[in-house]
Amino acid sequence: MAGTLSEKNPRAGTTGTTSATAISVRDLHKRYGEVEVLRGVDLDVARGETVCVIGRSGSGKSTLLKCMNLLEPPTAGEIHLGGDLITGSGVDVDAVRTRVGMVFQHFNLFPHLSVLHNVTVALRKVRKLGGDAADTVAMTQLERLGLAGLAHSRPSQLSGGQQQRVAIARALAMEPEVMLFDEATSALDPELVKDVLDVMRLLADSGMTMIAVTHEIGFAREVADRVIFMDEGRIAESGPARRTLEHPETERLGEFLARVL
Amino acid sequence: MHLFLQTFFNPDELLKAFPLLLTEGLRNTLLIAGLAIVFGVVLGVLLAMLLLSHRRWARLPARIYVDVFRGLPAIVTVSLVGLGLPSAGIRPFGRDPLGYAVLAIGLISAAYLAEIFRSGIQAVPSGQLSAARSLGMSYPTAMRVIVVPQGVRNVLPALAGQFIIDIKESALVYLLGLGLGQRELYFIAQERQAATYNSSALVAAGACYLLLTIPLTFLVNRLDLRLRNGGRKQNRAATAPTALPPAPSALEV
Numbered sequence: 001m002a003g004t005l006s007e008k009n010p011r012a013g014t015t016g017t018t019s020a021t022a023i024s025v026r027d028l029h030k031r032y033g034e035v036e037v038l039r040g041v042d043l044d045v046a047r048g049e050t051v052c053v054i055g056r057s058g059s060g061k062s063t064l065l066k067c068m069n070l071l072e073p074p075t076a077g078e079i080h081l082g083g084d085l086i087t088g089s090g091v092d093v094d095a096v097r098t099r100v101g102m103v104f105q106h107f108n109l110f111p112h113l114s115v116l117h118n119v120t121v122a123l124r125k126v127r128k129l130g131g132d133a134a135d136t137v138a139m140t141q142l143e144r145l146g147l148a149g150l151a152h153s154r155p156s157q158l159s160g161g162q163q164q165r166v167a168i169a170r171a172l173a174m175e176p177e178v179m180l181f182d183e184a185t186s187a188l189d190p191e192l193v194k195d196v197l198d199v200m201r202l203l204a205d206s207g208m209t210m211i212a213v214t215h216e217i218g219f220a221r222e223v224a225d226r227v228i229f230m231d232e233g234r235i236a237e238s239g240p241a242r243r244t245l246e247h248p249e250t251e252r253l254g255e256f257l258a259r260v261l
Numbered sequence: 262m263h264l265f266l267q268t269f270f271n272p273d274e275l276l277k278a279f280p281l282l283l284t285e286g287l288r289n290t291l292l293i294a295g296l297a298i299v300f301g302v303v304l305g306v307l308l309a310m311l312l313l314s315h316r317r318w319a320r321l322p323a324r325i326y327v328d329v330f331r332g333l334p335a336i337v338t339v340s341l342v343g344l345g346l347p348s349a350g351i352r353p354f355g356r357d358p359l360g361y362a363v364l365a366i367g368l369i370s371a372a373y374l375a376e377i378f379r380s381g382i383q384a385v386p387s388g389q390l391s392a393a394r395s396l397g398m399s400y401p402t403a404m405r406v407i408v409v410p411q412g413v414r415n416v417l418p419a420l421a422g423q424f425i426i427d428i429k430e431s432a433l434v435y436l437l438g439l440g441l442g443q444r445e446l447y448f449i450a451q452e453r454q455a456a457t458y459n460s461s462a463l464v465a466a467g468a469c470y471l472l473l474t475i476p477l478t479f480l481v482n483r484l485d486l487r488l489r490n491g492g493r494k495q496n497r498a499a500t501a502p503t504a505l506p507p508a509p510s511a512l513e514v
Contacts, residue, residue: 069395098397108392112411112488122396125406167392174396 020047022178022209028077030063037063039233050204052220053213055230061213065180069100101171105183107163109155116151119170141169161192181212221245229253274461281449282469289445293362293431300367305374312379330372335430339365343437358437370427377419382412414488421481425474
């Protein structure tokens with residue numbers, strides 16, 4: 001991870017003008033039987049950039065995210081991660097996934113493991129760290145997110161907001177190059193949403209490359225460098241967050257924003 | 262009433278039966294059932310993995326196995342394995358009937374256990390596998406570390422039920438004929454019953470079976486309760502200082 005959460009690093013370029021591209025998607029297609037969910041998506045995300053993906057349900061935004069860490073294998077198209085082609089045959093998908101952190105709508109913490117163990121399990125089983133080394137890395141992340149006191153609790157004893165922050169710590173512990181957030185606050189009670197958004201905001205400020213599917217338009221406007229509006233499996237509109245959300249160019253985005261705001 | 266008590270609870274017979282039951286009988290019943298359970302669990306987990314496979318060629322043999330061994334009466338399987346195999350010249354356990362009994366009961370148990378494990382694993386939300394895979398775990402690692410442990414917790418009471426059935430079915434080894442030192446609970450009891458026309462030894466053997474099965478049920482229920490409450494004791498300790506530093510303030514250092 002670039003920098004710590006407490007440091008406010010200057011933002012990387014706002015619209016992909018930096019030379020280093022974190023993740024690059026070319027003509028991505030995803031088909032489930034007869035249904036084509038993604039119909040040719042092109043997207044470049046610069047290192048340190050925060051991109052929010054908005055759109056109505058079924059527009060393909062979650063599928064796009066899941067293709068980026070290969071949880072869903074793309075039907076066609078290419079994805080480069082830090083310059084490496086990660087689609088096609090002969091790719092070590094497990095190695096790719098250690099480079100892309102993912103946060104899910106329903107947290108998906110492992111209920112049979114303690115909070116600490118949730119964070120250490122991949123460090124031990126994937127990174128092959130020893131118990132003490134894994135604990136140290138995990139506690140550092142938990143402390144950053146204000147969760148150190150809960151290290152020995154079970155996920156079921158935590159509030160939704162705490163669970164989601166543990167899930168973020170779990171992903172960060174693997175030191176990913178890119179963090180994907182799949183409607184990370186959609187399952188939370190309204191009063192808990194802010195906790196998680198605050199963490200995401202600080203993460204963005206720390207220089208983490210983030211792609212967040214979200215319904216939080218306010219968050220997108222304030223935190224995102226760029227907003228992408230997906231419609232029927234394509235990127236229908238894309239641009240700097242504030243301008244795009246305040247002055248949508250396409251009718252579809254205008255309608256969408258009128259409905260959700 | 263007197264006849265009834267004499268038939269089932271004759272003190273002399275009980276006193277004669279118990280020492281042999283508690284030493285030789287209990288030991289051999291435990292040996293057969295214990296090994297059959299271990300064998301059944303290992304094979305059952307493997308079969309469950311195959312049953313859960315997306316590949317038809319992997320699923321099909323497991324499906325056939327499960328349906329065959331669940332569909333046959335246990336007594337038929339024990340006879341086929343314990344009497345049939347040695348007659349056919351297949352003698353992995355030489356002339357030791359206990360080995361064949363362990364194999365037969367383990368094979369039967371594996372079929373039931375496979376379905377129990379499969380249902381338990383299927384009850385684990387798919388997000389668990391997604392989350393584990395998204396952290397870079399391979400499918401086998403994710404199953405072993407994340408999914409199967411949760412699946413097994415889901416089905417502990419059903420597992421206990423199957424283990425009890427295995428303990429009881431160990432009695433079928435009597436079909437294979439047992440030598441001195443090999444006799445398990447039921448064999449000892451029915452030998453005495455045949456010799457004396459008195460059923461007290463069978464009652465004593467029954468008591469020995471309950472001595473195994475009831476504590477097993479109790480232990481599993483305890484374990485089930487403990488896992489279900491997942492460290493509720495820790496909960497009190499952890500949530501006692503409710504004034505945990507709220508996340509934002511801790512972050513905005």
